[in-house]
Amino acid sequence: MDAIDVLVRLAWLAGAVGFVIGLIRMNSPATARNGNLLSAAGMAVAIGATGILIIRAGGDATAWLIIAAGILLGGGLGLYTARTVAMTAMPQLVSLFNAVGGGAAALIGIDEYIRLVNSPEAAPFTTTIFVVLDIVIGSVTFSGSLIASGKLMGLSITPSRPVMVPGGQLVTIALAAIVVASAGYLFFVEDSLALMFVIVAASLVFGITMTLPIGGADMPVVISLLNSFTGTAVAMAGFVIDNVVLIIAGALVGASGAILTKLMADAMNRSVLNIMVGGFGGGEGTVGPAGSEGGTVRSIGVDDAAIQLAYASSVIVVPGYGLAVAQAQHAVRELADLLEERGVTVNYAIHPVAGRMPGHMNVLLAEANVPYPQLREMEDVNPEFERADVALVVGANDVTNPAARRPGNPVSGMPILDVDHAKSIIVIKRSMGRGYAGIDNELYVNPKTGMLFADAKQGLADLVSAVKAV
Amino acid sequence: MTDPLLTNFIIFVLAILCGFAVISKVPATLHTPLMSGANSIHGIVLVGSMLIATSARDPLGYGIAAIAVAFSAMNVVGGYVVTDRMLQMFRKRGAPARPADAAERSEG
Numbered sequence: 001m002d003a004i005d006v007l008v009r010l011a012w013l014a015g016a017v018g019f020v021i022g023l024i025r026m027n028s029p030a031t032a033r034n035g036n037l038l039s040a041a042g043m044a045v046a047i048g049a050t051g052i053l054i055i056r057a058g059g060d061a062t063a064w065l066i067i068a069a070g071i072l073l074g075g076g077l078g079l080y081t082a083r084t085v086a087m088t089a090m091p092q093l094v095s096l097f098n099a100v101g102g103g104a105a106a107l108i109g110i111d112e113y114i115r116l117v118n119s120p121e122a123a124p125f126t127t128t129i130f131v132v133l134d135i136v137i138g139s140v141t142f143s144g145s146l147i148a149s150g151k152l153m154g155l156s157i158t159p160s161r162p163v164m165v166p167g168g169q170l171v172t173i174a175l176a177a178i179v180v181a182s183a184g185y186l187f188f189v190e191d192s193l194a195l196m197f198v199i200v201a202a203s204l205v206f207g208i209t210m211t212l213p214i215g216g217a218d219m220p221v222v223i224s225l226l227n228s229f230t231g232t233a234v235a236m237a238g239f240v241i242d243n244v245v246l247i248i249a250g251a252l253v254g255a256s257g258a259i260l261t262k263l264m265a266d267a268m269n270r271s272v273l274n275i276m277v278g279g280f281g282g283g284e285g286t287v288g289p290a291g292s293e294g295g296t297v298r299s300i301g302v303d304d305a306a307i308q309l310a311y312a313s314s315v316i317v318v319p320g321y322g323l324a325v326a327q328a329q330h331a332v333r334e335l336a337d338l339l340e341e342r343g344v345t346v347n348y349a350i351h352p353v354a355g356r357m358p359g360h361m362n363v364l365l366a367e368a369n370v371p372y373p374q375l376r377e378m379e380d381v382n383p384e385f386e387r388a389d390v391a392l393v394v395g396a397n398d399v400t401n402p403a404a405r406r407p408g409n410p411v412s413g414m415p416i417l418d419v420d421h422a423k424s425i426i427v428i429k430r431s432m433g434r435g436y437a438g439i440d441n442e443l444y445v446n447p448k449t450g451m452l453f454a455d456a457k458q459g460l461a462d463l464v465s466a467v468k469a470v
Numbered sequence: 471m472t473d474p475l476l477t478n479f480i481i482f483v484l485a486i487l488c489g490f491a492v493i494s495k496v497p498a499t500l501h502t503p504l505m506s507g508a509n510s511i512h513g514i515v516l517v518g519s520m521l522i523a524t525s526a527r528d529p530l531g532y533g534i535a536a537i538a539v540a541f542s543a544m545n546v547v548g549g550y551v552v553t554d555r556m557l558q559m560f561r562k563r564g565a566p567a568r569p570a571d572a573a574e575r576s577e578g
Contacts, residue, residue, distance in 0.1 A: 012517075016485075019511050023492045026504050033557035036507050040550040043514065047546075050517045059524040066523045066532055070539025071516075077540075078548025085552065087559075090502060097509050097549050100541035104515045107538040111522045111531060126475055227509055234515045235485075239478055241518055247478055248485040249514040255489025256508045260501060352501075359501030366559040 004056055011049030012245035018042020019249055023256070029372045046245055074100075087367045088327055090360065092152040095223045098230045099145035105233035105250075106138025110200065112240045117191045125187060127240065132183045134236035135196070136203045141229040143207030148222055151211070171209050178202040210276070218275045220353070220360070221264045225272065228257025264353060297432065300450030302459075305426050306466030308450075309335075312389035314345045316381065318417055319361055320354050322395020322429070323456050331460035332394060333368040338467050347374055349381040349391075349417050351399040382418045391422035393443075395429070395456045401441045410439055425449040428459040503556045510549025516542035 018038050025035025054063070078097075085093045109131045116123035116131070123131075179202050182195045214222055231253025238246025265272045309315060317332060336346040348370065354361035362375050376384075385391060393400055400419040404411040419425060425448050432451075434440060443449055452459055493504070519542045523535035 015514070019514075020488060020492060023489075023504075023507065023511075026500055026507055029500060029557075029560040032500055032503060032560065033554065036503070036510075036550065036553045036557055039507060039511060040554075043510070043546060043550070046514060046517055047520070050520050054520060054524050057524060062532060063524045063526065063535075066526075066536045067520050067539055070519070070523075070536050071543040074540035074543030074545075075547040078544035078546070079551055082548040082551035082555065087556070090506070090552070090556070093548070093552060094506055094509050097513075097545045101509070101512045101515055101545040104519050104538040104541040104545070107534050107541070108515070108518045108522055111526070111534045111538070114530070114534075115525070224505060227505055227512075231508070231512045234512045234518075235482060237515060237518050239475070239482075241521060242474060242478065243518060243521070244478065244481055246514055246518050247482050249511050251482050251485035252489040252492075253508045253512045255486045256493040256504070259490060259493050260505055260508075263501070359503070359505075362500070363502045363556050363559070366556075369559075372560050 004052065008049045008053045009244070011045050012243075015042040015046030015049075016245055016248040018045065019252060023252070087364055088324060089153075090363065091220060091223055092149040095145045095149035095152065095226065098223065098226045099142050099149065102138045102141030102145060102226070102230040102233050104138075105230070105237040106135050106142060106200070108237040109134035109138060109240055110196070113196050114193065117193050117196075123191050128186055128191075130236050130239040131196075132186065132199065134233055134240050135200055136179060136183075137229050137236060138233035139200050139203035140207040140210065141226050141233055143204040144211045145207075145223070145226045145230075147208055147211040148219055148226065152219055168209060168213060172206065175202045175206045175209070179206070214275065221261060221272065221275050224257055224261040224264055225276075226257075228254050228261060231255075231257055297444055298447070298450055300426065300452050302452065302454075302462045302466045305450065305452050306463055306470055308390055308424060308426065309339060309344070309392065309463065310342055310467050310470040312339075312344055314384075314388045315339060315347075315390045315392060316385060316388045316419075316422065317346065317348045318351075318391060318393040318396050318400060318419055319348060319365070320351070320394065320396025320399060322397070324354075324361065324364055324395070326395065326456035328394065328457035328460050329364040329368040329370075331457050331464065333365070333370050335460055335464050335467065336370070336374075338464060342467075347376050347381060347384070349378065349385075349419075350375050351378055351396065351417055352415070354396065354399065378415060378417060382421075385418045385421040388422045389424065391419045391425045393419060393425065393427040393429075394460065397429075397434070397441055398439075400443050401439070402446075403439065403442050419443060420446055420448070423448070426452055428452045428454055428456055428463075430455055503553055506549060506553040506556060510546060510553055513542055513546030513549050516546050518542075 019042050022035040022039030022042065025031040025038060081093060113131045116127065179199055182199045185195055186192060211222060231250045235247050235250025235254060238244065238250055261272055265275060317336065319332060323329065323332065339346050348365060350361050365375060366372060398411055398414070400417055401411050402420050403409050404414045404416045406412060420443055425443065425446065427444060427449060429451060430453065432444065444451060454462065516539065519535060519538035523539055526532045526535045
């Protein structure tokens, strides 16, 4: 190992340090942007050092051509999509980047295996293990992420509703058996390129059958899980080509994705396994008739609601999935501005799973220029509902259902926002349709609740003009 | 188990623990940027893709490397740019979008 070798490895270490410190600085909104730039700088150093290593190894012209063209093409495509994507489309873009990252990791494994098979000696047992793990995880992530992304984009070949694969469980078991049997053959009998491609094919199909049956509202959990998979695949690729920086960065992402996935599943009161096997079945927007036995629903007009809001001293806005779907984040901000001009204190109560990804609602509201100190997390804001004159619920449903405090129903035990503690409640909703859990929301029959039946965006726009007229 | 493999495995386990420790502290507000930020970090696979491009010796090898490099470059560039785009929107005050700095100063 000469001086340049040592320097390159130190540069890789510097890159890894950049990733870790960058993630730490993502702890707070004030330092998060800086943290991301630090992480990007670490990435630039690691890639630059790799370039130096290749120069010293005397990489041939074709290799350089491939690297330059690949970076220009892929980087350009990444830059374009990242610049133009709408903030509401963030989950599908993350999913797309998962797909390409996982795909690249799988390709590294495939490439290495081809080299091993063509070499005169038998492939070392341990290398084959990591090659197989890399290929399986990378391929599952590639096809699974593409399906997840397509579902969120609403492509017709990948509908967002759960799609039942005929004999789904059997297909899954058969695919897993094919992978295990082929891998066993490669480990214990002999190397075989053909079998390796069988593993690739089975893993790709597995990724599809795994993701297709999952409904749109569960997709964030799946994307988070796939993010974790991609990291793990990259770490495995690091083992395959004996590269430490791939191992460190991949393991970091694998761990973070696993925690995020668990946090999201917890917030939805479900286990990751339950989501992967397919849960409530109906998916988002299961519409059922209003419950008549629970009490009566009081409907409220725009003008009445506007007066309530305008003369309140404290208002808590509770935005949910429906607000994200209706892209009403700018309208809600406009209403809040108007109220603040009148001296009303406005806060936003953000449930951990509001939006389409954990923390997604914060991004959407930040895009609409809502200052982040007004975005309050659940534990922080719950005690304040008692002092709030009006809680304005826009497109949130299950996360406000007081039934969660009682055992014996689908939302039991789910952490909720204590909206029912507010002095009065206004709910903007299109109909009495049920939320994701498929049960009636007891909040809607609360005597303090007024239902404003409207599309989230239209309802907020009407409220804005009505408040102006007050 | 060969020595380099053992070393790599130790590093792998420690990096996982490091990931748990670092991530557990992040507030829910930042979960989406965090997911996107972690997403860009696995773009490090570009290093591996560049290395297999240099060791490729036949058209198949070059083809695989070309796709791998393009894929991982998209992951790196897109990931960091979109994370930055998200994070620059997090502002302390409800200042108008542009010019943010001047407005923030004037509001103290």
